[in-house]
Amino acid sequence: MASVRIENLVKSYPGEKGRPGKTAVDHVNIEIRHREFMVLVGPSGCGKSTTLRMIAGLEDITSGAIYIEDRKVNEVAPKDRDIAMVFQNYALYPHMSVRENLAFGLKLRGLAKDEIARRVDEAARILGLLEPDNLLERKPKALSGGQRQRVALGRAMVRQPKAFLFDEPLSNLDAKMRVEMRAEITRLHRRLQSTMIYVTHDQVEAMTMADRMVVMHQGRVQQIATPMEIYRNPANRFVAGFIGSPPMNFLEGSLVGAGDRLAFREKIPAGSLGPVQLSLTAESSRHLTSHRDREIVLGIRPEHIAEATPRETVTFSAAVDLVEPMGAETYLHVRTGGHSLVIRSTDEKSAQAQAGSKRSFRADPDRARFFDPTNGQALSIP
């Protein structure tokens, strides 16, 4: 199994008929460790598939370099890179049985018959293609979507590649099957201990499966870290808004001074509900002193705002706009003087909140994040 290193990778498509060209992948640097499950995540069109296809050798590189186990593979043909790719559309051969589909690539490579049989049986066993029903002699059309996806996984497994590449392998499955296969791929990774690079636009898939993830936007890497690091300390506003559902709330305002303690004050139009105010922790105050009396954006996740008890002083008022009970939790959409916020409440009473009523809330200053209003970069909090 292998580490994969991507250095200054660029992919540009020339423009047609005099139109400007398109840079799909823009100076991307990623180092994927031996045995790591790395997820590339980002919105549609951000360059995930293009990056993956360049690693596989299916797409020419405009500039930059790709190394697999310290061997530069820019000029190496896809079949000689020793990596296996699993796509969204399983691309099984319809006229072949599951067994033949699994064996086909190995036959082409001229492996011995008993070695092929051994690998096919092992993959079939691990992927549950033998029990409860033995699927090996069936044709793909007689399989469910999840079973087909398992066969596609098996076809990659039997090759015993240095690394697995996945491009949205679950997006053709229904929601329940997707959750099951997600867990199955995670277990498979643990069992095979192989390097896996997994592309998805689904941030839940990314959060739950990744050892580390790469968040991409407009062809550029925004942040590379573990899911929880990214969730807690997003590098910029884009990442903060993309990872997490419902997304982080953003409030425009400014930092005002009160001794050596700073406070955030929401920007509001004249005559509206009083501004949201939040006293910063001593630590944040110290880090952000140079931003005193300047505009700033406060980011706060829905679960870090809660309904306040009547006696609490550090609160703000907001009008309830919409109540979405989810069972275990309730999403309250509320309006402050200047912004709409979503609050994720685990208090069962929240489900009874009346639209139009005014209620008191408090935000957790430890969890507040701050962003530069012009470039969206996170302002450092240790």
Ligand SMILES: Nc1ncnc2c1ncn2[C@@H]1O[C@H](COP(=O)(O)OP(=O)(O)OP(=O)(O)O)[C@@H](O)[C@H]1O
């Ligand atoms: N052959 C091409 N010519 C011009 N532009 C292209 C070509 N192929 C892809 N692109 C553009 O490159 C960008 C990145 O595409 P890519 O397929 O890598 O996105 P993605 O992140 O995988 O998105 P999705 O989640 O929708 O699959 C897109 O804006 C796409 O339109």
Ligand SMILES: [Mg+2]
């Ligand atoms: Mg894609």
